[in-house]
Every structure is written in C-alpha cells, then in structure tokens.
Amino acid sequence: MSVNKQSVEQIIEAVGGKENIAAATHCVTRLRFALKDESKVDKEALESIDLVKGSFSTNGQFQVVIGQGTVDKVYNEMVAMTGIGQATKQEIKDAAAQNLNPLQRAIKTLADIFIPILPAIVTAGLLMGINNILTGPGIFFDEKALVDVYPQWKDFASIVNLIANTAFVFLPGLIGWSAVNRFGGNPLLGIVLGLMLVHPDLLNAWGYGAAEEIPTWNLFGLEVQKVGYQGQVLPVLLASYVLAKLEIFLKKKIPDAFQLLLVAPIALLLTGFVSFIAIGPITFTIGSVITDAVVGIFEVAPILGGLIYGGLYAPLVITGMHHTFLAVDLQLIGSTGGTFLWPMVALSNIAQGTAALAMMLILKDEKLKSLSATSAVSAYLGITEPAMFGVNLRFRFAFISAIIGSALAGAFISMQGVKAPSIGVGGLPGFLSIFPQNWGSFFIGMAIVLIVPFVLTLFLGKVRKEK
Incomplete structure (x- = not known):
C-alpha cells in the first residue's frame, strides 16, 4: 500500500x-x-x-x-x-x-538493560506454561498430571522444562551481557562475568539456606564464601558496571599493542575478586531485604498491595517506570520461585483492551471506532500502547475505568496468592505462565477485568454524553 x-x-x-x-x-x-x-x-x-x-x-x-x-x-x-x-x-x-532528569536516566538505564533480554525471559515463561500443563496435577485428571496418565510424555516434558529453565539458571549471564554492553564495555566479557557468578564450583544460591557448611576461600587470611548468585539481579548489575568502567579505564592507560593481552584479564580478575569479596555479599543482602519487604507487604495486606499495584501499573507505563519492576520480578522469581506482580501486569493489559473495546461502541467517528477495535485485540495479546495512548488516554474516563478494573482484579488475585514462575506474554494468553493451581483464581481476575472496565466505560461514556 x-x-x-x-x-x-x-x-x-x-x-x-x-x-x-x-x-x-x-x-x-x-x-x-x-x-x-x-x-x-x-x-x-x-x-x-x-x-x-x-x-x-x-x-x-x-x-x-x-x-x-x-x-x-x-x-x-x-x-x-x-x-x-x-x-x-x-x-x-x-x-x-x-x-x-537523573531519575528518568536511572529508569532508562534499567530499561536499556532488561528490555533486550525480555525475549529470552518471555520465551522461558511460555515454555514453562507448556511444562505446567503437562506436569500439573488435576488439570485434565483428578489429582494426576498428564504425564502420570501418559508416561510417554514424561521425557518430552523434562526436555521442555530444561529449555525453559535455562534462561533463569544462567540469568546473570544474560544480564551481564546486556548490562556491560549498556555501560560501554565488551558484552562478551559481561557474559563471562555473569556465568562466573553461577559457576558449578560455587555453592548454589538456592541451596544456601539448607547448607550445613558454607565453603570458603582463604585469600591471604581473608575468609571469602564460595557462594553462587543464581537468580540474583543486583550482584551482576553492579559487577557489570565495575567491569565496564574498569575496562574503559584500562584501555585509556594501556598501549594498543598490549591491550589484547592485558585489558580483559586484568578487568575480569579485579572485578571477580571485588565481586566475591564485596559486591556479591553486600548486594545479596540488599536483594534479600528488598524481596522480604515486597513479600512482607503482600503477606500483611495482600488486598491493599494488589489494589495499589494493579491500579498503578498502567500509569507507571506512561512514565516508563514500569521497567524498574522487571528487576523486582526477576529477583522474586530467583529468590522465592515465583512472582505475584507479573500476573497483575497481564490483567492490566486485558483491562486496557476491554476499555478500548467499550469505546468502540461509544464512538461515532469511524476512524476511532476502527482504532478502538484493533487496539483492543492488540492489548488482549499483550501490547497495550495503541489502546492506552491511541484511545483510553484520549478519553480519560476509559483509562480510569481500566485502572479501576485492574486494581480490583489485582486485589483479588493477590488475596488468593496467585503467582507465575516466570514473566510471560501478557493479556489473554497470560494464564499459560501462571502456576496451574492458581488458574481458577486467575480466571476470576480475568473475568473482573473483562467486565468491570467494559461496564464502567459504557456508563461513564453515557453520563458524559448526557452532560
């Protein structure tokens, strides 16, 4: 055309x-x-x-x-x-x-780091959804999983699970690649740094709490724990910054003829020592505090937490601050095995699509009606920008209706303890990335964001016309 x-x-x-x-x-x-x-x-x-x-x-x-x-x-x-x-x-x-401004730059930096690795994370979430369907008890048969009734599918499910878990097992490698690249260093060194932090010679972070004895290095009288950082976000982020800046500094100081022999070895060696001695232990503690704080809020007041996050997610998208929660989601997944924040994102997408769909029935302009229909479909498949910026924000009552529906659904699924083992595709396919035992509650949440924003948008649209 x-x-x-x-x-x-x-x-x-x-x-x-x-x-x-x-x-x-x-x-x-x-x-x-x-x-x-x-x-x-x-x-x-x-x-x-x-x-x-x-x-x-x-x-x-x-x-x-x-x-x-x-x-x-x-x-x-x-x-x-x-x-x-x-x-x-x-x-x-x-x-x-x-x-x-400085805050916006910080948020942008996080977005620049996590957005490039999202395809791997979302793919992992979808594959985990397939594994959940195959191995989740009670989905197709009473108290039995599909692989229990049809054992020939067990090895297939095992391979799917291995492929799905890879992105999370080696998450520091993905973050290291993206972060070092963002900070101006060699992304290949970032991959090595990230994989170094989850090396099999280290005590696996997921077994840290149950370990009877923590292995250590003795570095000239200094006891350093031999602990890995599986599923952790902060250690590799800070270590990547140090590595990139150290590499840039060394390139300025070392003559070109010796850079290949000296820059990478010195940068990796120094960053490695600093990571295991200081960066890792400090950021691991900070990450644990952040995780405990977020989990604590939702344990003490799940309705309030869900109401706030479910309602605020769409406004956060407008500011770009929603990217900061990618790090929180990944930290929750790595530390607790699942995130209760991402399911609310999936429902927020549906809410925006529903409000846009209702606007299609209210509007008379053919161009806007067509935009409302196509953007609603897009939002139902996880892409909300056309619905939010093209329709709902233009007619603020539609955006407010979507926020109310998302907040109510967020409060409900938080109260029910709905979690996802990974970040997945938002919108209607989002249930595939939810733990199967939480599907019932999640489907009720979906019903809320399909009904409430639709009815509210129609009602407020009618009131506006009458005025």
Missing part, C-alpha cells in the same frame, strides 16, 4: 516541522522522534491525520503510532522530505537522553 505524501507532510508539520526534529527512527509500529522542543507539537492536528493512530511521549522520545507494515514506508518518505539522516534506535535514545 502506498503512503499519501500529504499525510506525511502533515505529520512533519504537526511535530513542529523538520527544524524541530533532532533525530528520527522507527520500530515495528511507531515513529520515534528526538525533538528539540516538544511544546511545539500540535497533538490535536497530529491525531486528526488518517495515518496516525495515537501519540505519546516517554523517556525523552516523542512517539507516533502508525501501524505495522506502514510505519517503515512513512519513515522512508519522511526521510526523503526532510533530508534528516536515518538514525538507529540507540542514536535516538542518546539524543532523547539529553532531556531526562
């Missing part, structure tokens, strides 16, 4: 003209701009353009939702019209970072 050049010109003018565009790129569905002055954007004019399905600003980037398959054509046309050079996503992020 060809792109209307006039519409592309209108998009350029609506974002403040080509003089206001510092850099631009695109992803699967959106144009991503680093603008010199976002106050020059005419959102009303922008969202009246046929090609545009919504717009929003996050992490210093102004993003325009176009749609899969069309966005690259719009981008190419825009490049030809404005003469701006094609930029990479990283270049856009770097340009956008100039407009961020």
Whole structure:
C-alpha cells in the first residue's frame, strides 16, 4: 500500500516541522522522534491525520503510532522530505537522553538493560506454561498430571522444562551481557562475568539456606564464601558496571599493542575478586531485604498491595517506570520461585483492551471506532500502547475505568496468592505462565477485568454524553 505524501507532510508539520526534529527512527509500529522542543507539537492536528493512530511521549522520545507494515514506508518518505539522516534506535535514545532528569536516566538505564533480554525471559515463561500443563496435577485428571496418565510424555516434558529453565539458571549471564554492553564495555566479557557468578564450583544460591557448611576461600587470611548468585539481579548489575568502567579505564592507560593481552584479564580478575569479596555479599543482602519487604507487604495486606499495584501499573507505563519492576520480578522469581506482580501486569493489559473495546461502541467517528477495535485485540495479546495512548488516554474516563478494573482484579488475585514462575506474554494468553493451581483464581481476575472496565466505560461514556 502506498503512503499519501500529504499525510506525511502533515505529520512533519504537526511535530513542529523538520527544524524541530533532532533525530528520527522507527520500530515495528511507531515513529520515534528526538525533538528539540516538544511544546511545539500540535497533538490535536497530529491525531486528526488518517495515518496516525495515537501519540505519546516517554523517556525523552516523542512517539507516533502508525501501524505495522506502514510505519517503515512513512519513515522512508519522511526521510526523503526532510533530508534528516536515518538514525538507529540507540542514536535516538542518546539524543532523547539529553532531556531526562537523573531519575528518568536511572529508569532508562534499567530499561536499556532488561528490555533486550525480555525475549529470552518471555520465551522461558511460555515454555514453562507448556511444562505446567503437562506436569500439573488435576488439570485434565483428578489429582494426576498428564504425564502420570501418559508416561510417554514424561521425557518430552523434562526436555521442555530444561529449555525453559535455562534462561533463569544462567540469568546473570544474560544480564551481564546486556548490562556491560549498556555501560560501554565488551558484552562478551559481561557474559563471562555473569556465568562466573553461577559457576558449578560455587555453592548454589538456592541451596544456601539448607547448607550445613558454607565453603570458603582463604585469600591471604581473608575468609571469602564460595557462594553462587543464581537468580540474583543486583550482584551482576553492579559487577557489570565495575567491569565496564574498569575496562574503559584500562584501555585509556594501556598501549594498543598490549591491550589484547592485558585489558580483559586484568578487568575480569579485579572485578571477580571485588565481586566475591564485596559486591556479591553486600548486594545479596540488599536483594534479600528488598524481596522480604515486597513479600512482607503482600503477606500483611495482600488486598491493599494488589489494589495499589494493579491500579498503578498502567500509569507507571506512561512514565516508563514500569521497567524498574522487571528487576523486582526477576529477583522474586530467583529468590522465592515465583512472582505475584507479573500476573497483575497481564490483567492490566486485558483491562486496557476491554476499555478500548467499550469505546468502540461509544464512538461515532469511524476512524476511532476502527482504532478502538484493533487496539483492543492488540492489548488482549499483550501490547497495550495503541489502546492506552491511541484511545483510553484520549478519553480519560476509559483509562480510569481500566485502572479501576485492574486494581480490583489485582486485589483479588493477590488475596488468593496467585503467582507465575516466570514473566510471560501478557493479556489473554497470560494464564499459560501462571502456576496451574492458581488458574481458577486467575480466571476470576480475568473475568473482573473483562467486565468491570467494559461496564464502567459504557456508563461513564453515557453520563458524559448526557452532560
């Protein structure tokens, strides 16, 4: 399908003209701009353009939702019209970072580290869901699992479980690769660092509490515990920062002819010593305190905790702060074997989709009706941006309705102790990543976010029309 050049010109003018565009790129569905002055954007004019399905600003980037398959054509046309050079996503992020405050930069850093490893984590969650279906008792047969009734499936389930668990067994390796790369070091050294922290010669962190005796190294009179950091997030994050900065420092000081022989060995050796002597024990303690605090809140007041997190997740998405909870989810999974936060994320996605679906029945504008329908489907499959930014935030009562439904569902599933063994795909397929014994409660939570936002949006929409 060809792109209307006039519409592309209108998009350029609506974002403040080509003089206001510092850099631009695109992803699967959106144009991503680093603008010199976002106050020059005419959102009303922008969202009246046929090609545009919504717009929003996050992490210093102004993003325009176009749609899969069309966005690259719009981008190419825009490049030809404005003469701006094609930029990479990283270049856009770097340009956008100039407009961020310290807190936003910290959140962005966490996002830059965890988003690249999400495909591996989500895949692990889906495969764990398949394993749960095969090995969960009482799903298909009374008090028996599918593999108990059909033993020929047992080895298949075992292989699926091994593949699914790999991302979590070697999680520090994934984080090390991404974090060292983000901090400007060699990502391959990051992988080695992460795997070093879960080396089989170390006492497995999951067996730390039950161990009768903790093995130690004697380093010149200093007793250092030989403990691994399986499932831990903070140790490898801080160690990766030290490794990257140490590597950069050594490259500046060591002549080029000797860098291959000296930089990596010295950087890894020093970081390794510091990790096992100080970084590991300190951050392990901090991680345990954070985990105990989060778990404690939900144990003491699960309804309140679920109500707050379930209701606040969608607003956190607007600010980009939801990325910080990826680290908390992974810490919970590594420390307790499951997370009670991610199930609420899946329900929040459904709530946003339901509110958008209700808006399809309220709206008269054909373009907005079509956008509401397609964005609802997208949200039900875990991608909420079109529904949130294209429809629900535009009509605030729909967004509020979705938040209320998500908060109520979050309170209910928290009270029931619903957990997921991994982060998975959000939306309707989310139940696959929930422990099978929690499916009943999770399905009730799904019913809440399918009914409450729909009814509330219709009701508030009717009240608004009458006013």
